[in-house]
Amino acid sequence: MRIVVKLFAHYREGRFKVQEGDFPLGTKAADIIASLELEKTSPLGVLMVNGKHVSPDYSLREADEIALFPKIGGG
Amino acid sequence: MADKIYRVNMSNLSFKIEEVPASWMGLGGRGLTSTIVAEEVDPECHPLGPNNKLVFAPGLLSGTSASNSGRNSCGAKSPLTGGIKESNVGGTSAAIMAKLGVKALIIEGLPKDAETFYQLHVTKDRVEFILVPELIGLDNYAVLEAMAAKYDKKVAVMSIGRIGEMRMNIANISVKDPGGKLRSHGRGGLGAVMGSKKIKCITVDAESYKEVTIENPDKFKEASKIFTKTLQENPISGQGLPAFGTNVLVNILNEAGGLPTHNFREGNWEHAEKICGETMAENIKARGGKTTHGCHAGCVIQCSQVYNDKDGNYLTSGFEYETIWALGAHLGIQDLDLIAKMDGLMDDLGVDSIETSVMLGLAVDAGILAYGDGARAYELLSHEIPTGTPLGRILGAGTHILGKAYGLVRVPTVKGQGIPAYEPRAVKGQGITYATTPMGADHTAGYAVATNILNSGGHIDPLKKEGQVELARNLQIASAAVDSTGMCIFVAFAALDDAKCLPSLIDMINARFGCALTIDDVMNLGKNILKKEHEFNIKAGFGKADDRLPEFMKYETLPPHNVTWDFTGEEIDAFWNF
Numbered sequence: 001m002r003i004v005v006k007l008f009a010h011y012r013e014g015r016f017k018v019q020e021g022d023f024p025l026g027t028k029a030a031d032i033i034a035s036l037e038l039e040k041t042s043p044l045g046v047l048m049v050n051g052k053h054v055s056p057d058y059s060l061r062e063a064d065e066i067a068l069f070p071k072i073g074g075g
Numbered sequence: 076m077a078d079k080i081y082r083v084n085m086s087n088l089s090f091k092i093e094e095v096p097a098s099w100m101g102l103g104g105r106g107l108t109s110t111i112v113a114e115e116v117d118p119e120c121h122p123l124g125p126n127n128k129l130v131f132a133p134g135l136l137s138g139t140s141a142s143n144s145g146r147n148s149c150g151a152k153s154p155l156t157g158g159i160k161e162s163n164v165g166g167t168s169a170a171i172m173a174k175l176g177v178k179a180l181i182i183e184g185l186p187k188d189a190e191t192f193y194q195l196h197v198t199k200d201r202v203e204f205i206l207v208p209e210l211i212g213l214d215n216y217a218v219l220e221a222m223a224a225k226y227d228k229k230v231a232v233m234s235i236g237r238i239g240e241m242r243m244n245i246a247n248i249s250v251k252d253p254g255g256k257l258r259s260h261g262r263g264g265l266g267a268v269m270g271s272k273k274i275k276c277i278t279v280d281a282e283s284y285k286e287v288t289i290e291n292p293d294k295f296k297e298a299s300k301i302f303t304k305t306l307q308e309n310p311i312s313g314q315g316l317p318a319f320g321t322n323v324l325v326n327i328l329n330e331a332g333g334l335p336t337h338n339f340r341e342g343n344w345e346h347a348e349k350i351c352g353e354t355m356a357e358n359i360k361a362r363g364g365k366t367t368h369g370c371h372a373g374c375v376i377q378c379s380q381v382y383n384d385k386d387g388n389y390l391t392s393g394f395e396y397e398t399i400w401a402l403g404a405h406l407g408i409q410d411l412d413l414i415a416k417m418d419g420l421m422d423d424l425g426v427d428s429i430e431t432s433v434m435l436g437l438a439v440d441a442g443i444l445a446y447g448d449g450a451r452a453y454e455l456l457s458h459e460i461p462t463g464t465p466l467g468r469i470l471g472a473g474t475h476i477l478g479k480a481y482g483l484v485r486v487p488t489v490k491g492q493g494i495p496a497y498e499p500r501a502v503k504g505q506g507i508t509y510a511t512t513p514m515g516a517d518h519t520a521g522y523a524v525a526t527n528i529l530n531s532g533g534h535i536d537p538l539k540k541e542g543q544v545e546l547a548r549n550l551q552i553a554s555a556a557v558d559s560t561g562m563c564i565f566v567a568f569a570a571l572d573d574a575k576c577l578p579s580l581i582d583m584i585n586a587r588f589g590c591a592l593t594i595d596d597v598m599n600l601g602k603n604i605l606k607k608e609h610e611f612n613i614k615a616g617f618g619k620a621d622d623r624l625p626e627f628m629k630y631e632t633l634p635p636h637n638v639t640w641d642f643t644g645e646e647i648d649a650f651w652n653f
């Protein structure tokens with residue numbers, strides 16, 4: 001299935017901003033986090049799919065957009 | 076050496092240095108300014124008249140070596156909201172006042188001669204009243220220069236520009252930072268109050284101060300070490316804020332559908348990438364600015380930055396998400412450099428960059444400029460407002476009054492103050508803070524974005540109502556307490572997620588004053604402050620109907636999540652059940 005992966009803040013360094021890719025059915029958000037080795041850069045802060053917060057065991061569906069942020073803050 | 080209250084009367088140009096009343100002893104920062112305003116200012120007074128008072132108070136830990144403790148609070152009845160106001164700032168003034176032993180500076184009365192402006196110079200033993208006709212009509216950097224020529228270069232300076240002289244609601248009080256740039260007591264029109272009292276600037280002597288006394292230096296050192304470590308080890312205060320500043324929020328709010336766009340019509344902006352924190356950090360690296368920069372000496376987080384133009388010339392510092400959002404998604408400017416130039420200009424002019432930019436975005440609905448017309452926005456800011464043309468005066472009165480003057484319905488304000496940067500319909504906990512805080516729409520009063528969007532202190536679904544009132548209440552109580560310590564609000568991220576942070580902060584207060592406060596005591600302090608502020612507003616004429624968001628948010632659905640503001644009045648009012 002086609003999934004759009006978006007990375008932000010420190011996660012972009014040495015990786016990419018946005019990439020569309022083909023993933024096998026049953027792929028979970030956690031699989032993408034692991035395959036990109038994001039947590040080697042910084043612990044996961046926020047994970048959203050289609051603009052809504054979900055947990056890493058979320059099973060992705062065709063045309064989902066997944067957004068991954070390290071722990072960030074401001075105000 | 077005990078701290079003292081410095082009381083200045085502008086009606087007869089006199090001052091007194093008083094003992095600190097026992098009931099004010101354990102207070103600092105916002106706790107002290109709000110207590111003094113609540114006790115001494117008639118809630119029914121005109122904010123620009125003789126009976127309002129302007130109060131400055133450094134935090135309880137300001138002047139010590141504690142990390143991030145250099146925030147100064149300023150309070151008064153606000154001309155923008157008509158309610159109580161506290162606005163705190165970095166810069167050098169808090170530490171210098173604290174070291175001089177100034178627990179609070181209270182400014183009362185109005186001079187009879189309306190044509191004059193004064194400089195107040197505060198030293199250990201006296202307050203001098205200096206006529207400064209040569210400074211009239213100048214903006215902040217020129218005032219800083221004049222003071223640098225007159226005193227030791229470390230002298231603390233708080234000043235207003237032309238817009239403060241004209242007593243416009245968007246006027247702030249600007250404070251010199253360690254690098255000679257400006258930070259501001261931004262919100263609520265406090266610069267207009269200073270202008271009404273005919274004070275162009277306040278300087279505080281930095282030559283004759285002593286270090287603050289610490290009752291238990293060893294304990295203090297130990298607690299301070301732990302506290303600093305919690306800030307440095309927290310991924311937000313240790314990595315995220317220093318690398319990208321607060322502007323890292325553009326993308327996450329945009330992704331969550333909570334980035335108010337085109338005057339709160341949508342929750343996403345297609346051009347977010349052009350103004351986001353990641354783009355800003357890239358520009359800074361390429362152009363030789365600084366990604367990390369502190370607004371005061373003891374800051375270990377350094378969320379501020381120095382942002383230069385393409386040729387490496389300084390444009391601005393302290394370049395914050397809320398301002399970038401307002402000039403970007405809200406008003407439509409896609410050019411981050413122009414936004415930076417306007418931010419720098421707002422520092423010099425001495426205007427609240429949030430109120431001013433939210434107002435300029437509303438000016439699009441008023442037909443004064445087109446969405447995204449940066450050139451016209453710059454002209455309004457650099458010409459119409461500071462020269463005080465009739466249009467400039469209407470704009471300078473702030474978002475709420477501009478909306479009234481142009482017969483607009485979609486006016487994003489609460490208690491007369493412009494709503495910043497977080498769409499209440501899609502970040503509902505933040506909406507509860509905007510509705511209920513005694514300050515008018517103020518994001519720092521109870522930053523529910525932390526738990527709604529950023530997963531700090533757990534997670535509460537931003538799109539649902541459940542848990543939001545309690546979240547906003549707890550955060551507002553904690554923020555009122557933190558605002559009294561002199562700590563920057565960004566210590567909250569460590570406090571929310573690291574069990575060692577808050578106890579070490581309280582240990583520092585105990586070691587500084589030789590007291591034995593517990594977490595409960597500190598939370599009670601927060602509750603008392605909020606209640607005092609709320610009561611002041613009620614006496615000033617506020618009611619439940621003022622604890623509401625703009626009505627259009629109830630009947631207009633916000634894309635992309637197609638949400639409305641769906642809290643009942645009763646649900647909102649339950650906020651005050653504590």
Ligand code: SF4
Nearest residue numbers: 369370374376378563
């Ligand atoms: S974190 Fe930012 S706002 Fe807080 S003290 Fe440091 S520079 Fe100032």
